[in-house]
């Protein structure tokens with residue numbers, strides 16, 4: 001049976017209020033001005049879903065919003081990017097999540113109110129929805145306490161529909177890193193953390209030891225290493241691919257989520273692990289050429305033109 005979606009992304013949703021060009025961070029009891037302000041679609045999961053859709057894939061989203069002005073803004077922005085929002089739950093009793101970011105020169109301070117994202121749980125996920133996807137991606141475990149101790153049940157549900165699965169754990173704001181990987185990874189085909197996340201999760205500062213401790217638990221372990229590119233481990237094989245270094249970096253917001261979109265898009269086309277890794281690096285690099293995580297991605301033809309002109313990449 002033809003599946004309705006290439007990918008369903010399950011994860012957190014929030015708006016970002018970014019205050020740029022401030023004159024230092026405010027002290028308690030004072031008020032300062034910011035010269036620039038942006039109000040955008042936030043969240044790793046939404047950036048990944050938007051960029052998968054810009055790459056030409058059929059993408060659906062499962063998440064939770066308040067039935068409020070921010071929730072409706074998020075729905076609009078996802079739809080503009082071509083993401084199917086019909087499975088997103090909107091609840092009058094909840095508030096949509098918000099991140100306020102203060103950008104001071106190279107530094108950022110952020111505060112997130114999780115709101116509705118904290119009440120999405122495995123019980124909200126309808127297996128009939130997952131059945132319609134070739135691939136299911138989950139992101140940002142620690143921002144969604146509704147999945148605490150039940151993430152393995154979510155991935156088992158996804159696998160039981162015949163879909164392949166991927167998991168980007170993302171940062172833990174509490175820095176406790178309390179997640180039972182042994183339980184979760186057997187139902188994850190592609191585990192895609194970054195280097196610092198895998199070190200924290202496994203308790204190994206040595207990256208090799210960190211990888212060894214989880215190798216073969218999921219089919220592919222992919223580690224994102226910023227400007228150092230990325231690494232892939234599977235069946236005892238290691239592949240390392242350099243990043244597409246360039247001198248026009250605007251910001252690195254969403255580089256990891258763009259990497260995920262690139263990697264997954266090639267994976268579901270059945271491409272080799274090398275091709276998936278290189279395309280992930282390419283999407284990460286393209287993301288850094290525009291502010292935020294989605295601005296650099298319009299449609300497949302435009303993305304491939306940027307890849308050719310700026311990064312000497314063609315297929």
Ligand SMILES: Nc1ncnc2c1ncn2[C@@H]1O[C@H](COP(=O)(O)OP(=O)(O)OP(=O)(O)O)[C@@H](O)[C@H]1O
Pocket residue numbers: 044193194223224225226227228229230242243244245246249252253254255256257259280281282283284285288
């Ligand atoms: N400055 C950069 N120049 C070129 N490519 C980059 C740059 N930063 C990141 N990338 C590419 O994007 C990929 C993912 O970025 P990164 O390793 O920062 O992921 P992450 O830490 O998960 O990011 P995020 O903060 O978005 O979650 C890298 O593996 C690399 O290929």
Ligand SMILES: [Mg+2]
Pocket residue numbers: 168170194256257
């Ligand atoms: Mg990341």
